[in-house]
Amino acid sequence: MSHVRVLVPARGHRRRSSVVAAALAAAVACLAGAPSAGAVQYQSDPHLDGPATVGVPVRLTRAQISYSPGSRFRMDAAYWYSCADARGETWTDSCEFRSNDHDSYTPTPEDEGRFLRVQQLGNEVARECGSYDFDTLRCEWYYDDERYAFAQSNVLGPVAGPAAPVADGAPTVTPAVGTAFRVGVPLAASTGAWQNSPASFAYQWRRCPAKTASASCTVIDGADTVEYTPVAADDGTYLRVRVTASNSAGSASQFSVSALVKAPAPVGTGTPAVTVETGTGFRVGTTLRTTSGGWDNDPGAYAYQWRRCPSKSANGSCTSIPGATGSTYELTNDDDGTYVRVNVTAKTSGGSATQTSASTLVKAPAPVGTGTPVVTVKTGSGFRVGNELQTTPGGWDNDPGTYAYQWRRCPSKSANGSCTSIPGATGSTYELTAADGGTYVRVNVTARNSGGSAVQYSPSTRVASAG
Template identity: 35%
Template sequence: MKASGTPVCWGSDEYRQVSGIPSDIGTVSSISAGAYHSCAVKTNGTPVCWGWDSYRQVSGMPSDIGMVSSISAGTYHTCAVRVNVAPVCWGADSQQQVSGMPSDIGTVSSISAGAYHSCAVKTNGTPVCWGWDSYRQVSGMPSDIGTVSAISAGAGSATSCAVKTDRTPVCWGDDEDQQVSGMPSDIGTVSAITTANRHSCAVKTNGTLVCWGADSYDQLSGIPWDLGTVGPLPPAMTTRPSVRAPAWAAGETVTADRGAWSNDPTGYDIAWYRCRTDNACWVIPGTDAEGDDTTYTLTGADNGYRIMVRVTAQNAAGETKRFSRPSPAVGVPVLQTPPSVSGNPRTGQQLTVDVGAWTRSPSSHEVQWLRCTSLWLAGCTKITSEDADDNDTTYTLDDPDDANRIRARVIAKNTAGPSIPSITQPTVLIDKPTPIGRPALATTTAITGTSLSTGYGNWTGNPTSYSVEWLRCSTLYLNSCTTITNADATDRDTSYTPTANDIGKRIRSRIHARNAAGSNHKASGYSKKVVAPPAT
């Protein structure tokens, strides 16, 4: 890529991986040469590929790919980093180098397509690889690798390499030609690394180029003796750009943080984007001129859209473009009081959601009922029965809800669009025993040597078993109570005889009820203070 942004290719052209470059490609922000095809990202974020296409590594690009920040052409497949959504790969998939991408990968900062495997760096710095693993180029990743700033799967390679955040390099996988173990022991720290067919190379932080592995084509010994230092390298993002505003309303000023960059940027350009909720984005007119304007004033035209920035960091070696995450939608309702679910958590009973309080005058609310196998959102799925329509503020519990918890997801809407969803706290386990009233002591008079007894009380949920815990309390507050552990207070005892240790204290029972859905407990009222029996 020339300094002007114009792409240029040379070398083997058997499959038009050089001459097939589109004549109208214009300027690009990055380019990648694979084994038999090439790809680039135009400066407007549009990806384009050309060359060999037998495995649809060119034409298989998804039609809805959207904006792309970088692209990697491998041997028979291609991968791209999309803006604010998960990455995507296409082409040959014989070793699941495409379909094996983890479903929970989330967003990534970089990606590398190899021969039959792929690797990426998540935006939190975690490296991940998938696909062919015969040489442990996937599973051989060191367990203590930590976070990384760059990763390479290498076209034509069964080796993987990465640069850790402390800038030390590490490689794993195929080592037949010492492309892993041949790494110089004194390599120190590096700014970039790549692995290719049977050899690997890195640029040390002092600018020295070093390579190791196979040398059958002079790929090691052919380094020009007078090469000197390599670099500088283009800027590399280490912390993602971000945007912030007080409440994301028209008239407010949005401020952009450029993020953090390595390789000493000498300047920045910032362009502001509007994005739909489906992640289709475009430059806000008038904001993409060269310049480092880190503020933008929201207008009515932004209502319903999300705002993000593209930061272009520049130095003498080139430029690198990276996007922030999109903001919340502008002008949509904002939560003030969280929604909540009330009602009897029993099969056949009705739950009701209070949609909470929102700013900016919502005209409607969408409610989705969720069935949860745990206290965590990851254990929740949308209830799809006829009694759980998206706008229904009530839900009647049914048999599939037994031993689960219920939540509601509420989305408030106004003319600007839908809010960020708010999810209620989970209910108790459905059909878990629930006390009706409070268990009662047979008498509140407590005298040492005279037995106190308790009932189990009344419960819903048809408890199958009960246990009793006897408590000694120094005040009328539960936090002053401790469990009595002597032999006369076992968990099956519905009676307890106070001892001299209880004098001046109050006694109460705590009943534990259980059924197949779980357990619950409720404490009785307090006895009077324990006294010694009257003298005779």
């Protein structure tokens, strides 16, 4: 069987031939004994989609053929050529091999003014043609009883010089942690999408007062790389990045969407500590002061709320003390016998958190006597058996308002340790009995509150017998 060798390069290099059209046509005439090519049908030739511009990828639509009923064959190998003229004679020195086995090719400055063409093969090894279409440069051949095919694309060109980049999709900004923009969390910008193959990119981060603000945005000094970590000055503002793409033909810029920056939410690391600022102990009338506690992401300013609780461990049953919203608080009578604590709330634009001090029992200051009780005759005349006596509670600081009384009988005016309590004589009045005749009677008054107790006693007075 006669064969014609077609100009099909093996992978990785180009092959040339001096075969001219007349010789090729003559060779085709000798193919009477070649297998029939009628079974091969070309559904489409390779096609290059334009326009062709330096730096802009040119796409190849690959050829499709059928070589048996109901079957389609995708031609795999593709060889790109850059040609000096629109004839696109890839078998001549007017065309230079550029690339192989790719569905696209990006023209370089060397291709400017030239024309592009693709050879597409059904296999990668040069074979002898058994059938050849001179007009379309389609070729078919047999090898190992299998049929293969070869075809060439349209000629695309001339290749235009490079064009300035054109924005084709805004850049995006991604936090290193989570999805929110927060102070201290690094941000990274993408380049965005571009036409005309930019050679380089430049970045400029900007701070804006609102999401839609443009003219009022300000450039952040030194923030000119692909990454930026928001600082305290960014808290509550909107950040965006401008990406500028450049190539030899010019440059263009586009902006990312603006996003609100928040400070990270505070995290408590140490409970507030309450101490006595004035006075002694947690007693009514003393002033307490609290620390703010320990915090990560410390905002530096806090809200305080003093609370009154029925027990040391109570939580839900505690009540806020009206007006007690400072870092200091003076204990009042209402706090006597309760447990007082303080809530400290730290708040940033990113959130808030509250820490609570320990609860401490509040006591009234212990009573202090300031004037002895005074005993007078309520009924009768003088300190005589049968007469009724009465006493005042005496004078007190930290007066509890209620008192305990105990009348006592003494052997002498100055006796103390040897005095005895009179059974049942525990009121503020006492009726002298025969047992009191010739003794000295006095009264002890005890004042008690949550802070303690104290006793004062009246002077002793001799009791005369009834007469």
